[in-house]
Amino acid sequence: MIIAKIKPLEEIKTMLKDFRRVLNVGCAGCTAVCLAGGQREVDIMNTKLSLLFKEEGKLLEIEGFTVERQCEPQFLAELDSLVEEYEAVLSMACGAGVQFLAERFPETKVFPAVNTTFVGVNRDIGWYEERCQCCGECVLGITGGICPVTMCAKMLFNGPCGGAQDGHCEVDKNIPCAWVNIYKRLKAQGRLEQILTVFPAREWKNQVQGRLVLEEYQERYLNQIKEVMTR
Amino acid sequence: MENSQFYLFIRGPLLWVAFVIFIGGIIFRTLQFFRLTQKKPPLTYSPIKNHEERYGKSSTLGRKMQLLVELKNSFFGQNPVVALVTLFFHILLFIIPIFLLAHNLLWYESWGIKLLSFSESTGNILTIIFLTLALFLLLRRLVVAEIRALTGKADYFVWVITVAPFLTGLICYQQWFNYQISLMIHILCGEFMLIAITFTKLGHMIFFFLARFFVSSEYTLGPGTRIWK
Amino acid sequence: MKETLRAVNNKKFQKILDQKKERMKFLLSFCAHCGLCAESCPLYRNYRKPEYIPAYKAINSLGKIYKKKNNIDLKLLEEIKELIWKNCVLCGRCYCPLGIDIPGMIALARSICRSYGIYGVYPHSLGEPL
Numbered sequence: 408m409i410i411a412k413i414k415p416l417e418e419i420k421t422m423l424k425d426f427r428r429v430l431n432v433g434c435a436g437c438t439a440v441c442l443a444g445g446q447r448e449v450d451i452m453n454t455k456l457s458l459l460f461k462e463e464g465k466l467l468e469i470e471g472f473t474v475e476r477q478c479e480p481q482f483l484a485e486l487d488s489l490v491e492e493y494e495a496v497l498s499m500a501c502g503a504g505v506q507f508l509a510e511r512f513p514e515t516k517v518f519p520a521v522n523t524t525f526v527g528v529n530r531d532i533g534w535y536e537e538r539c540q541c542c543g544e545c546v547l548g549i550t551g552g553i554c555p556v557t558m559c560a561k562m563l564f565n566g567p568c569g570g571a572q573d574g575h576c577e578v579d580k581n582i583p584c585a586w587v588n589i590y591k592r593l594k595a596q597g598r599l600e601q602i603l604t605v606f607p608a609r610e611w612k613n614q615v616q617g618r619l620v621l622e623e624y625q626e627r628y629l630n631q632i633k634e635v636m637t638r
Numbered sequence: 639m640e641n642s643q644f645y646l647f648i649r650g651p652l653l654w655v656a657f658v659i660f661i662g663g664i665i666f667r668t669l670q671f672f673r674l675t676q677k678k679p680p681l682t683y684s685p686i687k688n689h690e691e692r693y694g695k696s697s698t699l700g701r702k703m704q705l706l707v708e709l710k711n712s713f714f715g716q717n718p719v720v721a722l723v724t725l726f727f728h729i730l731l732f733i734i735p736i737f738l739l740a741h742n743l744l745w746y747e748s749w750g751i752k753l754l755s756f757s758e759s760t761g762n763i764l765t766i767i768f769l770t771l772a773l774f775l776l777l778r779r780l781v782v783a784e785i786r787a788l789t790g791k792a793d794y795f796v797w798v799i800t801v802a803p804f805l806t807g808l809i810c811y812q813q814w815f816n817y818q819i820s821l822m823i824h825i826l827c828g829e830f831m832l833i834a835i836t837f838t839k840l841g842h843m844i845f846f847f848l849a850r851f852f853v854s855s856e857y858t859l860g861p862g863t864r865i866w867k
Numbered sequence: 868m869k870e871t872l873r874a875v876n877n878k879k880f881q882k883i884l885d886q887k888k889e890r891m892k893f894l895l896s897f898c899a900h901c902g903l904c905a906e907s908c909p910l911y912r913n914y915r916k917p918e919y920i921p922a923y924k925a926i927n928s929l930g931k932i933y934k935k936k937n938n939i940d941l942k943l944l945e946e947i948k949e950l951i952w953k954n955c956v957l958c959g960r961c962y963c964p965l966g967i968d969i970p971g972m973i974a975l976a977r978s979i980c981r982s983y984g985i986y987g988v989y990p991h992s993l994g995e996p997l
Contacts, residue, residue, distance in 0.1 A: 435977075435987075446986050473981055475957055475974050481865075485883070485978060627862065632684050674890045713964070716906055724901070787917030788900040788926070838896075842965050845897040849966025857962055866890060866968055 408528075409437040409501045410535040411444065411521040413452070420459050422518045423495060427466060429456075430493040431520070432486065432508065433473035434500035441535060443521045444499030446473040452499070452520060469497075477504025483511050490515050542613050549601050551592035558585035564606040645818070648825050656829035663836025664844050671848045675864040678854060720778065723771050730768040734761065734804065735828075740811065758811075765808045772801045792838065799834050802827040887975060888933065894967045895930050898922055904969065907962035910954060921961040921969045924950050928976040944985045951976050952987025 423429055431449050439445025449471035460467035472489060475482040477500035486508070490496060495516040498505045502523040509517040525537035540556045546564075547554060556562050560578040567586035570577030574587045593599045620628060699707065714721040735741060739755040746752060756764065776797055779785050806824035809815060834840055851860030904921040905911045911919035918924070928947040932939060951973050959970040977987070 446981060475977065481971065482974060485974075488882070488886075627858075628681070630861070631678075631863070632681050670889075670893060674893060713903055713906060713962075782902075784905055784917045784920055785900070785902045788902055788920065788923055790900070793900050839899050842897045842899050846965050850964075853966055853968070855966065855968075856960070857966070866971060 408440060408526070409503075409523060410441045410525055410527045410537075411438050411501050411523045413443050413448065413499075413521050414519070416455055416459065419452075419497070419518070419520055420456065423456070423467070423497065426494040426516075427468060428493045429467065429469045429495050429497055430486075430489060431469055431471045431497045432477065432499065433471060434475075434477045434498075434504055435473055436476035436478070436500070436504075438500055438504075438521060439473075441529070442533060444501075446471070448499060449473055452497075476500075477508050480507075480511070483508060486512070540613075541617070542609075542611075543617070544609070546606065549604050550589045551596060551598070551601075553585055553589045553592060555585055555589070558583075558588070564609070566602065645822055648822060648829065652829055653825070656832040660832040660835060663841070667836060667841055667844045668848060671845070671852075674867055675853060676867050678863055678865050723774050727768065727771040727775060730764055730771070731800070734764055734768060737761075738807075740807075762808070762811065765804055768804055769801065769808070772797070772804075796834070796838050796840060799827075799831050799838070800840070803831050883975075884932075884979065891929060891933060891972060891975065894972065895926065895933070897965060898926065898967060899965065901964065903964050904961050907960060909958065909960070910956070918950065919954050921955075921963075921973075924955055925969050925972040925976075929972045932976060932979060939979075939983075941983060941985065944980050944983055947976065948980060948985050948987065951980070 431453055433439070433446055433449035434444050435446065438448075442448065453469045453471050456469055457467050470493075472486065474485050477483060477498065490512050493515075495518060496508065496512070497518050497520050498508050499520045500508070501521070502519065505517060505519045509515070525535075526539040526541060527535045527537040530536050537557055539554060542556050555564050560576050560582055561568060563586065567584060567590075568577070571584035571587055572580070574584055576582040576584050590599070590602060593602055709715055737754055737756050738761045739758055740761070742753040742755045776794075779789050779793065779797075803824060806820060806827050810817065810820045810824045814820075831840070835843060850858065852862065852864045854862035854865055900922065902920060902922065905919075908919055908921050911921075928951045931943060931947060935943060955973050957970055957973060957977075961969045963969060980986070
């Protein structure tokens with residue numbers, strides 16, 4: 408799931424300093440689960456910002472509204488009639504949600520309230536760990552469920568670099584060596600020979616904006632494009 | 639005498655009223671649907687962009703296998719009995735009134751229209767099958783806990799409205815009771831059902847075609863170019 | 868301040884409720900109560916109880932809200948809270964043979980509850996609202 412962290416309050420205050428009526432849009436999806444942008448965070452943020460503004464003798468009318476997910480047009484549609492009543496919108500969704508919101512309301516000034524950090528797991532309440540960097544070519548089946556892109560500091564694919572000490576990375580001794588762990592995992596499962604798989608050089612294609620249309624839906628959208636192109 | 643006047647009334651003006659309300663209802667509901675939905679905003683760029691190279695090509699099983707797999711995992715595959723019962727129930731619901739000999743004789747008498755018809759025995763058998771399927775559906779509603787949780791008085795009422803024309807039609811044809819009276823009851827049941835379509839959940843007759851064909855969703859049957867406002 | 872916030876939201880909500888009223892009543896009226904949506908819900912598949920059937924969730928949440936019209940009280944919203952938050956994850960995969968938009972109905976019910984200060988509760992956290 409996408410993990411995000413609330414921006415420093417001062418930064419948000421600076422973003423909104425010129426506005427008097429702001430709508431704070433929360434997201435009941437990923438950012439709610441990782442305690443960054445749900446309904447409660449919206450309420451708390453509103454209280455904090457109002458207080459901060461008051462301290463400077465300024466009045467801030469900030470109201471909250473939480474939608475299911477900001478990454479779906481159906482749920483963003485709930486904001487259609489609300490947005491125009493405000494000078495600016497603060498979004499507590501992940502980067503994807505903020506952009507979708509900004510795209511839907513191009514004439515509205517949209518500001519992000521959280522920093523989207525990574526795709527990760529919930530180790531415990533408030534404790535998140537990155538596990539995936541969306542490289543698009545998952546090799547977890549071969550590495551026994553440990554991602555060499557995320558867990559290896561050097562993103563090595565063909566075995567350890569040789570600098571590991573006591574099973575920890577030479578870059579930072581708090582990071583366990585991913586390849587030592589891969590070795591241990593595969594050995595315990597009795598498929599150690601997989602570690603000998605040679606991976607060819609990667610093209611690191613995930614540096615360009617990703618777009619995915621499932622095969623079953625391609626025809627539907629191709630037809631719609633044809634309509635648009637022939638107009 | 640009274641019977642005859644009453645009969646002329648329900649065979650004539652009241653039938654007109656029923657059809658007008660029925661057709662008017664269809665038009666009203668269709669317009670309402672188009673009012674409550676809007677066309678999807680046009681695409682401004684092509685979404686298909688060399689994703690195969692990046693994310694890998696999905697394997698295809700071939701059309702036939704793909705269809706079989708999808709069928710197996712659809713409602714038909716998981717609950718074949720209920721699916722078939724519902725399917726045939728709906729098919730018969732439509733074809734019995736349309737292709738019944740007795741009805742088509744009336745069309746011919748009134749408007750000179752000649753329509754394809756079932757033989758009388760076929761019509762009889764189909765009606766009996768229909769009534770059996772309807773009974774199955776009622777029992778399902780009474781016995782299966784999940785469906786019972788969804789069921790209200792309206793559902794039983796609508797079941798009666800739907801089954802009544804067919805049951806009374808059968809009674810009429812078989813002449814088990816006074817023919818004149820059973821005929822009039824049959825006509826009234828039929829007209830009542832036609833009128834009820836717009837105002838009850840029977841309107842799903844119209845809604846199905848509109849929603850499944852026009853509204854964009856994972857399960858769209860048609861172009862799916864509209865979304866709910 | 869929180870009280871007035873809620874009151875302002877409620878006025879807006881009445882507006883949204885009214886705007887969507889025709890569409891929701893349209894959809895609710897055509898639900899044939901056939902129960903075919905059940906198998907498509909991952910939660911129903913796990914627990915096999917009527918409270919997880921998508922149509923049940925929609926009718927007993929949004930349906931009840933619309934039935935009550937202007938007399939929506941917090942008690943009703945508390946009752947439906949479990950139905951639309953615990954029994955539904957809004958994955959949006961419910962299948963209706965008629966094409967009724969069930970996720971939309973549940974999302975609206977959630978919005979209405981939120982505007983009155985009723986939030987869903989995430990199980991593992993200590994009552995932190997979603």
